[in-house]
Amino acid sequence: MPSEPVKSSVVVEVPEHPAYLSVVRQAVASIARQMGFDDVEILQLQMAADEACNNVMEHGQPKSGKIRLKVHALPDKLVMQVRDRCERFSPLEGGLPDLDSYFQSPTHRGLGLVIMRKFVDEVRHRYCPNSGNTLSLTKYRRGATRDEAMKG
Amino acid sequence: MKLSVEKLQANNKSVQIVKVDGYLDAHTFPSLEEMLHKLMDEGERQIILDFATLDYISSAGLGLLLGIHRLTSQQMGGLKIINMQEPVHRVFDVLGFSRIIEICASRDAAIEAFERPT
Numbered sequence: 001m002p003s004e005p006v007k008s009s010v011v012v013e014v015p016e017h018p019a020y021l022s023v024v025r026q027a028v029a030s031i032a033r034q035m036g037f038d039d040v041e042i043l044q045l046q047m048a049a050d051e052a053c054n055n056v057m058e059h060g061q062p063k064s065g066k067i068r069l070k071v072h073a074l075p076d077k078l079v080m081q082v083r084d085r086c087e088r089f090s091p092l093e094g095g096l097p098d099l100d101s102y103f104q105s106p107t108h109r110g111l112g113l114v115i116m117r118k119f120v121d122e123v124r125h126r127y128c129p130n131s132g133n134t135l136s137l138t139k140y141r142r143g144a145t146r147d148e149a150m151k152g
Numbered sequence: 153m154k155l156s157v158e159k160l161q162a163n164n165k166s167v168q169i170v171k172v173d174g175y176l177d178a179h180t181f182p183s184l185e186e187m188l189h190k191l192m193d194e195g196e197r198q199i200i201l202d203f204a205t206l207d208y209i210s211s212a213g214l215g216l217l218l219g220i221h222r223l224t225s226q227q228m229g230g231l232k233i234i235n236m237q238e239p240v241h242r243v244f245d246v247l248g249f250s251r252i253i254e255i256c257a258s259r260d261a262a263i264e265a266f267e268r269p270t
Contacts (some may be wrong), residue, residue: 010163017179018177018178018179019179021177021178021179021210022175022177025175025208025235039238039239040239040242040243041240042239043208043240043242043243044240044243045209047208047210047211047243050177050178050210051210051211054177054178054210054211054212057178058178081209099247103218103248103252108215108218108219109215111211111214111215111247112210113246114213114247115210118246118247119246
């Protein structure tokens with residue numbers, strides 16, 4: 001049965017420890033499934049959210065102890081916002097490594113950003129001194145375009 | 153994540169089949185890393201990962217696979233993956249990992265693949 005359009009939000013706050021990445025992924029999968037995304041898209045959304053949160057866990061300074069994920073289910077898109085209270089840092093500033101370089105490098109770093117860029121349609125970073133960093137990851141429903149979503 | 157190992161002899165060579173159950177992420181990959189390095193320290197060079205019940209993999213898990221593939225290949229062995237679930241397979245394809253690490257339909261196919269000249 002096709003899913004009805006949804007318009008709701010879910011907030012998950014987890015300790016800044018990789019043991020809690022599975023909680024983040026479960027929240028994303030639950031909302032994405034309700035919205036009618038298929039199994040491959042759900043996995044890709046989980047991977048993008050996982051990498052965004054793990055990036056904060058690995059690189060965010062100083063440690064604030066918690067990461068907040070807000071998942072917005074909108075008629076045309078799913079938006080995941082990852083917020084931390086760290087000093088300003090953006091995973092987007094380092095540029096996107098190409099996969100050939102990744103495969104040849106001995107350190108195998110940078111794949112998380114490739115996953116975020118490839119598996120959602122938009123990645124945006126915003127920093128506010130009062131609220132910290134917010135990384136927004138947006139995935140449009142099949143058939144929806146960014147322009148249509150803007151109209152909605 | 154649960155891990156189990158089965159040892160086989162094929163064409164007078166030892167093959168290790170490691171079944172990975174659950175998810176492979178930044179929290180769980182060190183357990184698999186430790187097990188695979190232990191196998192390699194014991195002289196094992198041909199490793200098959202059975203992903204039939206692996207539901208999820210992150211960049212941390214993918215990076216580990218790449219490192220093990222490189223190490224085993226350098227030592228005249230290799231890493232093969234079998235029974236991969238379709239969504240995980242699609243992710244491997246999109247990220248180009250299936251060009252680097254061979255994915256086989258069954259353990260027999262993987263054992264046969266070890267015998268092929270590269």
